[in-house]
Amino acid sequence: MPSGQLPLRAGAGFKPEHFAAISAARQPAGFFEVHAENYMGAGGAPHSQLKFIRENYPLSLHGVGLNIGSCEPLDRAHLARLKDLCGRYQPESCSEHLAWSSSGGIYFNDLLPLPYTEATLRCVVAHVDEAQNGLRRRLLIENPAAYLRFEESTIPETEFLEAVARATGCGLLLDINNVFVSARNHAASPQAYLDSFPLHLVGEIHLAGHFAAEADGGALCVDAHGSPVIEAVLALFDRVIARTGPLPALVEWDNDLPQWPVLLAEVNKVQERLCRAAASHKDAAAA
């Protein structure tokens, strides 16, 4: 089934809770994405289910533990596991985060922020290079959801991502919910962020729900992936794909999982927007 790249369609994060529903009939989902680390056991049900997904849909492997944003050396054993998984399933896309998750041998199980400086840029570039060389494939690197920022940062995040891509040849995964969440958390404009984002490098888009609270420092948005994508995020998505044309677009839902039809309805909503963007793009090209 591997066709080289994800289709320009809407996909869903695959959750084992949805397997029965998904496998019961052909689903109108363009692709599925899984978190790589959940499939790093040797065998059993997780692999039998992923094999089914692989055989029937395009697949995206999304890592959360490679520690790209750390200034410590990459975990070679983990990179080898990721390589094995890529070899076993031949996913159309493989992605990771501009974040760190381990330090001093301890794994934090969270995507943690880094300052954006010339020094950290060198670390990230070296890590993406090493990962791409090890995996023998191009990675997409995702913009993080941030709750804090480092005062020592000297490079805007969009420039930092573009520099990583320029130096390593990697692509970018644009998480529009993360853009919204980070902008809100820093009293900044998500649209301004997107205006400066190197959209030509985007290989996939992520969309998810978040929740908003009031906190000491003003609005606090938490990237909880436990609710529908809000309208403001979808509006940003529309503006992005109006410029780029359709892109593979994933709906992520990790907490408070709904039944599969609810998630599928979200995917369909995104698919309709992709179709509209495709139509207006075609019109623009014809004009």
Added chain:
Amino acid sequence: MQDWQANFARALLDRELPPPPGVSAPNSTGAPERFGVYRNNRMVSLLGALEARFPAARKIVGTEFFKAAARQFIAAHPPRSPIMIFYGDAFPEFLESFKPAQGVPYLADAARLEAARARAYHAADAKPLCREALAAVPGEALADMCFTLHPSIEILSSPHPIVTIFAMNTGTMDLAPIVDWHGEHALILRPEYEVEIRRISAGQAAFLRSLAKKNPLGEAISAALAAEANFDPANSIALLFSRLAIAMVRNGAGGVPA
């Protein structure tokens, strides 16, 4: 390591510390609360991983006690690997020596059973031998055969009725007083996709432990009979060929696995 990363990591692990220097929220007072989101993400996700892997242990002591114990375990044994499906292998040992849980002496073995269950769940796939494999062994050679057991298999022997306790705390058996309190041996096995937890006899446990050490079948039967006079070899041989063994080779021969 860079200062920013070391400082951030230290503050994540120690809740008494303020947020690391050099991080800020849009106003001057927000940083502690925002840094708390990261601390919270870490703690909630690690607690969630332990709760998912040890539901019977949680039921036995109650959620509040379990979470408090799990927090202490997380502080003492933070994950060393990004693969969360295996986090908590050391939790049973931790519970064993955890003073506030000493009043529940069977807790650690219940957790051991659950830890093994998760390992079995993710173990490599392998096809068991079959009736034809047994029929093909010449009768006089059977006692000399050595076996490779399925990669998911673990045997747990407890001085407590651990299989019964596990069943009662995972909803497969009604919760009731265990009047006839005696030790139990558990066989943890995943023949296809579903983990089975079977109560086995002392003889069967000795039989499987002996086979796991690559002793030939005859020797394993002797070990089983020494552990349990009523051990029934036919039954265990049938189980071995139908579900437990994935390969066999004649003792001393370099032969090809069946």
Added chain:
Amino acid sequence: MISKTEISAATLAAALALLAVPASAQQTGGAKAGKEKCYGVALKGQNDCASKGVNSCAGQSKADYEGTAWKYVPAGTCETIKTPKGTGSLAPIKG
């Protein structure tokens, strides 16, 4: 030398007879529905890229295990399970 245990023809025959019963009938729980049998029921993975929310303050509260006071007692089904030493959360064993 360890004395060799013979496996009698009767034992072998009995084992073969037991194996003649289809494997599915030997299983507890009987045959599973098709999909489940072929793919299994996968447990939830524990790695993802979502935040866990601020509604639970697990990461923010003061360390509740520090100092000498441990305020929790086991209070789950251990209060129901009857052991040779009595029912309920047993008196803490010192040491």
